[in-house]
Amino acid sequence: MRPMSPLLGIDAGGSGTRVVLVDGERVTELHAGPPMNALLTDDIGGRLAAIIRGVPDVAGIGIGMPGLRSPDEAASLGMALSASAGRPVIVTGDGQIAQAGAFRGGPGIVVIAGTGSAAVGWDGSRRVRAGGHGFLLGDEGSAYWIGREAITAALHWADGMGGSAMIHRAVVEAADLSLDELIVKINTHPSERQCVTGFATVLADLAQTDQAARRIIDRAADHLVALAMAVQRQLAGGPAPLPVAGGGGVFRSPLIWERFAEQTGATRPQASPAVGAALMAAAGLHRV
Numbered sequence: 260m261r262p263m264s265p266l267l268g269i270d271a272g273g274s275g276t277r278v279v280l281v282d283g284e285r286v287t288e289l290h291a292g293p294p295m296n297a298l299l300t301d302d303i304g305g306r307l308a309a310i311i312r313g314v315p316d317v318a319g320i321g322i323g324m325p326g327l328r329s330p331d332e333a334a335s336l337g338m339a340l341s342a343s344a345g346r347p348v349i350v351t352g353d354g355q356i357a358q359a360g361a362f363r364g365g366p367g368i369v370v371i372a373g374t375g376s377a378a379v380g381w382d383g384s385r386r387v388r389a390g391g392h393g394f395l396l397g398d399e400g401s402a403y404w405i406g407r408e409a410i411t412a413a414l415h416w417a418d419g420m421g422g423s424a425m426i427h428r429a430v431v432e433a434a435d436l437s438l439d440e441l442i443v444k445i446n447t448h449p450s451e452r453q454c455v456t457g458f459a460t461v462l463a464d465l466a467q468t469d470q471a472a473r474r475i476i477d478r479a480a481d482h483l484v485a486l487a488m489a490v491q492r493q494l495a496g497g498p499a500p501l502p503v504a505g506g507g508g509v510f511r512s513p514l515i516w517e518r519f520a521e522q523t524g525a526t527r528p529q530a531s532p533a534v535g536a537a538l539m540a541a542a543g544l545h546r547v
Contacts, residue, residue, distance in 0.1 A: 267320040268537030269310060270356060271295040274374050274453070274508070278310060280317070281537035286530075289314065294453075297326030297336075298393065304339055311344045319347045321540030323356030323532055325375060326393075349540050353532065354379035354388055360535025361504040361528035364542070368490045368501050369528065370483050370519070372509035374456055376401035378486035380501055382494045389489035394452055400482030402509050406458035408475045410445075414438060423471035426462065433461045463512040479509070480518035487523045504528045 265282040269292075276292030292310050297303055303324070311320055320340070327333045327350070337350035354371060358379040361369040368380035375398040377391030394403045413430035416422030417438055434441045445454050465472040487503050494501060503525040510516045519525055530538075 265317050266537040266540045267311065267314050267317045268356070268533040268535070268540065269307065269320065269322040270353065270531065270533035270536055271307075271322065271324045272353065272373060274456070276310070277531065277533040278314075279531070279533040279537065280314060281534060286534055295324065297324050297332070298328075299326060304336060304343075307336075307340055308343050311340065311346075311348070317346065319349070319540040320344065321356065321536035321538070322348065322350045323353040323536045323539075324350060325353045325391075327352050347540070349542075351536075351539055352379075352388075352391070353377075354391060355386065356535035356539055357506055357528070357532040358386075358535065359538045360530040360532045361506060362502070363529050364538050366501055367504060368487055368494075369504045369506055370487050370523075370525070371507045371532075372401055372479075372483050372505065372515075373507035374398075374402055374452055376404070376483065376486065376507075376509075378490045380490035380494050382501060385494060387490055387493040389493070390486045400479040400486070400509065402456040402459040403452050404482070405462055405475065405479050405509065406455040408479075409458040409462040409472075410441065410455065412471060412475065414442075421471075423469055425465055425469040426472055429461050429465050430458060433458060459509065463514065466512075466514055473514070476512065476514050477518060480515045483509075483515070483519050484522045487519075487525070502526070506532065 265280055268279045270277040276295055278289040280287040280289055333350045337348050340348040354377045357371045358369045358381055366381055366383045370378045379388045390397055398404050409430055412422035413427040416427040462472050466476040491500055503523040505519055505525045506528040
């Protein structure tokens, strides 16, 4: 789908909010916004309205937001923002814009592995998802999950219950805190997920040489494969399996990407979720 011009795409996420202006084939990165999640962030509408006000001359706006649990919630937020902006605003889950960007509006399955994890598939008529249940109840294979596993392995080593000396040393050095101080910090601020996600990179680097770290990284990749396969099963019945793409910071780990791609045949996304948000806005305008 060729997007109508110009359009604003907003990709809200746990580590920050990406904003792009799409004008024909030209994509311009705009000033990034703060982390946002519909379940965790106060005054979501006000924060999004402030971003929209900063880019006045657009035909429409598409927004992908994590933490939205129902289409009605997304529609209500979109209507409120449309009224305040005086322009059509389409609000969807973050998985939908990732899928739209990954295949430039075409069918396929995308697995998103950033702060959280989820998979979304679209076969041209049906859209389904798996995962995306949040850091307390799911998000297996995500940066939060990997970071938490790294900290847990360090604690297990200190308790004589497993883990590895290398993970223990790497976590303490990266935290620049004792393990007791790190426990207090995380439990005192449980919704500040950046306290945990940063350890994912530490563990991914360590997995090149430490077997305990490698096992965690392999399990993370396998969780992400399982998400793709769950969506593939839900959409079974077509002439052929849908293509798979993997997006998000977790896939910057070569070990995770190679294991995931080998088992799913995945490719990298064709465009970013923020561009996908603009494509969703274009689709909404075409339906008007």
